[in-house]
Amino acid sequence: MEYRQTDGRMQRSERTRALIVQAHVDLLREGVLKPTAALIAERAGVSRRTLWSNFRDMESLLGSTVxxxxxxxxxxxxxxxxxxxxxxxxxxxxxxxxxxxxxxxxxxxxxxxxxxxxxxxxxxxxxxxxxxxxxxxxxxxxxxxxxxxxxxxxxxxxxxxxxxxxxxxxxxxxxxxxxxxxxxxxxxxxxxx
CATH class of the missing domain: 1.10.357 (Tetracycline Repressor; domain 2)
Known part of the structure; x- marks a missing residue:
């Protein structure tokens, strides 16, 4: 049972990370060249806290976007x-x-x-x-x-x-x-x- 819960959490985390990266990409495509964490989180439909719990800092978010x-x-x-x-x-x-x-x-x-x-x-x-x-x-x-x-x-x-x-x-x-x-x-x- 523990394995399934962990697996489910990992899948949710991967989906959340993908949503955040896609939000960042979408903002760049729209011409927002320096989107803030707040704007990226809002676009992704997550809180800033969720954004930063999935990415330790802007460098790691940029790395995933790259x-x-x-x-x-x-x-x-x-x-x-x-x-x-x-x-x-x-x-x-x-x-x-x-x-x-x-x-x-x-x-x-x-x-x-x-x-x-x-x-x-x-x-x-x-x-x-x-x-x-x-x-x-x-x-x-x-x-x-x-x-x-x-x-x-x-x-x-x-x-x-x-x-x-x-x-x-x-x-x-x-x-x-x-x-x-x-x-x-x-x-x-x-x-x-």
Whole structure:
């Protein structure tokens, strides 16, 4: 009997934690870039005490929210055939990158504000950079192997498809996502052509 009670409590706790993280994600998607614990708790339909009994501090809540965004990013990732023609790989890579950047945009905007204060947000940025570099290395392995300076080419491609470049075009210039994708394609063609 004790086991079932503990198991039930753990399931309720996991549901509560998921509700809190989803509330945080929803607020970020709505443009609330620095939601307070009170606002997150209210959105989740729990008390602040419940929020803090499930997350010891803001760092742990942010860590769980970052994990949520990484899972969403995983769902948007697709394998690109590295043996396909270069034009096809660039088009597929940039289409996938557009989906992923549009998805991560609310979290990335919020992270910029909180990175100086939270390790989880700095680690998230580093994780996303590692992912994009790995994706570039896999998709464009042939071109990197043939490049006179593969590391410089990889760095240049990373810049071209980075969140920072996307945000400059999408947020600062107000370009629609499809134009940002075309600009990214153009940059990769210029670097790899």
């Amino acid at each position: 994990d949520h965004w990484f899972r969403l990013d995983d769902e948007l990732r697709e394998e690109i055939d590295p043996s396909a023609a270069l034009d096809e790989r660039i088009a597929n890579f940039c289409a996938e990158r557009e989906r992923r950047l549009v998805n991560i945009a609310p979290a990335a905007r919020a992270a910029v504000l909180g990175e100086p204060d939270y390790v989880a947000l700095r680690a998230s940025r580093e994780g996303h950079i590692r992912r994009v570099r790995t994706d570039l290395e896999t998709t464009f392995a042939t071109e990197l192997e043939q490049a006179p300076d593969p590391e410089v080419l990889l760095d240049a491609m990373t810049v071209a498809v980075s969140w920072n470049a996307w945000s400059l075009m999408y947020d600062d210039h107000g370009y629609p996502a499809d134009r940002c994708r075309r600009l990214m394609e153009h940059a990769l063609h210029a670097l790899l052509g």
